[in-house]
Amino acid sequence: MRRLGLEREIVDRQLYDQAVKRFAERQVALPTFAEIAEPWRAANRLREALAGVDPDAADPRNLYRVNWYNDASRKGFTDVPEHVVLPSELTGTPGRILVLLADRFPLVSCHKVLASYGCLAPRVVAGQFDPASQRAIWPSTGNYCRGGVAISRLMGCRGVAVLPAGMSRERFDWLARWVEDPSDIVRTPGTESNVKEIYDECNRLALDPENVVLNQFSEFGNHLVHYTATGRAVERVLEALSDTGQGGELAAFVSASGSAGTIAAGDYLKERHGSEIVAVEALECPTMLYNGFGEHNIQGIGDKHIPFIHNVMNTDVVTAISDRATDRLNILFNTGAGRRYLAERQAVPEQAVEALSSFGLSSICNMLAAVKYARHRRLGPDDVVVTVATDGAAMYASELERVAAKLYPNGVDEVVAGEIFGEHLAEVSGEHLRELDRRERDRIFNLGYYTWVEQQGVSVEEFEERREQRFWRETRTIVGDWDAMIQEFNERTGVLAAP
Numbered sequence: 001m002r003r004l005g006l007e008r009e010i011v012d013r014q015l016y017d018q019a020v021k022r023f024a025e026r027q028v029a030l031p032t033f034a035e036i037a038e039p040w041r042a043a044n045r046l047r048e049a050l051a052g053v054d055p056d057a058a059d060p061r062n063l064y065r066v067n068w069y070n071d072a073s074r075k076g077f078t079d080v081p082e083h084v085v086l087p088s089e090l091t092g093t094p095g096r097i098l099v100l101l102a103d104r105f106p107l108v109s110c111h112k113v114l115a116s117y118g119c120l121a122p123r124v125v126a127g128q129f130d131p132a133s134q135r136a137i138w139p140s141t142g143n144y145c146r147g148g149v150a151i152s153r154l155m156g157c158r159g160v161a162v163l164p165a166g167m168s169r170e171r172f173d174w175l176a177r178w179v180e181d182p183s184d185i186v187r188t189p190g191t192e193s194n195v196k197e198i199y200d201e202c203n204r205l206a207l208d209p210e211n212v213v214l215n216q217f218s219e220f221g222n223h224l225v226h227y228t229a230t231g232r233a234v235e236r237v238l239e240a241l242s243d244t245g246q247g248g249e250l251a252a253f254v255s256a257s258g259s260a261g262t263i264a265a266g267d268y269l270k271e272r273h274g275s276e277i278v279a280v281e282a283l284e285c286p287t288m289l290y291n292g293f294g295e296h297n298i299q300g301i302g303d304k305h306i307p308f309i310h311n312v313m314n315t316d317v318v319t320a321i322s323d324r325a326t327d328r329l330n331i332l333f334n335t336g337a338g339r340r341y342l343a344e345r346q347a348v349p350e351q352a353v354e355a356l357s358s359f360g361l362s363s364i365c366n367m368l369a370a371v372k373y374a375r376h377r378r379l380g381p382d383d384v385v386v387t388v389a390t391d392g393a394a395m396y397a398s399e400l401e402r403v404a405a406k407l408y409p410n411g412v413d414e415v416v417a418g419e420i421f422g423e424h425l426a427e428v429s430g431e432h433l434r435e436l437d438r439r440e441r442d443r444i445f446n447l448g449y450y451t452w453v454e455q456q457g458v459s460v461e462e463f464e465e466r467r468e469q470r471f472w473r474e475t476r477t478i479v480g481d482w483d484a485m486i487q488e489f490n491e492r493t494g495v496l497a498a499p
């Protein structure tokens with residue numbers, strides 16, 4: 001089980017002791033998974049100490065900001081995760097679409113730091129990673145590797161980003177500022193859906209024992225951190241809405257799947273609220289829906305394969321959204337003409353228009369899928385569909401410029417805005433949505449065989465055991481063990497005991 005990061009005990013005492021020494025020197029304390037899910041459990045003084053710390057600084061104390069409870073300034077904390085309930089003027093459905101806003105997260109303004117932390121911290125406290133000598137390798141199509149490089153810096157170790165050369169300029173600019181050495185950015189051929197090329201590069205890097213690959217598509221830390229933290233964050237928002245009389249019945253959690261980490265929040269919510277889990281992909285790369293493949297521009301999702309940590313047999317609905325829609329809505333949501341159109345012609349309340357700047361391309365995709373699902377199920381004002389805005393529009397300014405110049409060379413005006421709204425919001429089509437029965441779930445599950453057993457060397461037994469929910473329930477019990485290990489590790493470094 002070592003390869004999949006599921007250790008419940010220290011596996012290498014020497015590495016462990018080296019990590020303790022390094023973290024003591026660098027004054028790095030690690031939050032537990034429980035503290036990430038409910039940050040008020042952490043000692044007050046840890047949060048107070050953050051008051052003077054820039055949320056984007058390479059300061060280890062920022063690890064205590066890796067949670068859903070950062071406010072809009074990203075410097076302070078909230079009692080309830082930041083969110084928006086989208087008005088029906090925008091969505092065209094009476095069903096309530098609740099979106100958690102992840103651009104409040106520290107370091108990368110995206111919740112992927114959760115996944116990066118959730119994969120590396122258990123390795124450190126299990127003696128599987130020496131921060132002084134080894135390099136953490138972060139394969140990704142963008143945000144996970146940025147999160148990984150940032151988390152590595154905070155933990156005093158070297159991180160390497162492995163990502164397709166065709167990803168957005170903003171991502172590379174950011175990485176260039178954060179890596180220790182330019183060679184720590186490894187560019188693989190292709191774009192968004194060229195994950196096989198990323199795997200090949202990681203397999204090459206893994207030949208060197210100084211490299212530890214943290215594969216978000218197969219590390220259960222990614223699933224578990226979203227299960228505990230994102231699941232709980234959604235629940236906290238629902239509780240707060242109920243307290244103010246704006247609650248409703250949770251119908252579904254909707255998430256476009258990249259590594260299938262975020263969608264684990266759906267497993268948490270399904271257990272407690274009986275809600276459905278809706279997986280989303282790009283229509284131009286409809287792997288789950290149609291065994292399809294292809295290129296698309298919804299950066300961060302849809303990588304032509306089924307992640308090992310996707311609990312496919314617990315997924316209820318699969319749907320697809322076109323990048324034609326996300327590219328164009330990015331223009332509608334983030335240009336003056338588009339925003340004016342929404343506010344003046346469609347009477348979208350100002351606060352909701354403001355919130356749209358927190359919607360990057362995959363966030364728009366999530367929102368459209370939530371709308372599609374709400375229409376499909378004919379949900380009403382007492383029903384809530386939840387999704388997340390994984391990152392904000394700031395990450396796609398160059399994409400907006402490129403697409404707008406190509407599609408609308410004469411500029412974006414009210415007519416263009418009206419066309420985009422009419423085609424991609426007012427008329428969200430009900431096509432490309434499938435409710436999954438046992439046979440359909442098996443079909444999607446089986447697709448994973450080719451990646452994981454044939455290409456990546458997972459045994460058939462390890463592959464198959466995930467078909468049963470027993471496996472997932474049992475796996476989740478590891479979180480308590482990890483938290484105990486994190487606490488013990490912190491005691492040994494003595495960092496939390498320091499005045």
Ligand SMILES: Cc1ncc(COP(=O)(O)O)c(C=O)c1O
Pocket residue numbers: 112141142143144256257258259260261262263299300301360362363390391
């Ligand atoms: C912008 C963006 N959206 C969505 C996702 C998908 O999230 P997950 O990998 O948790 O499925 C990612 C993943 O990297 C992402 O970067």
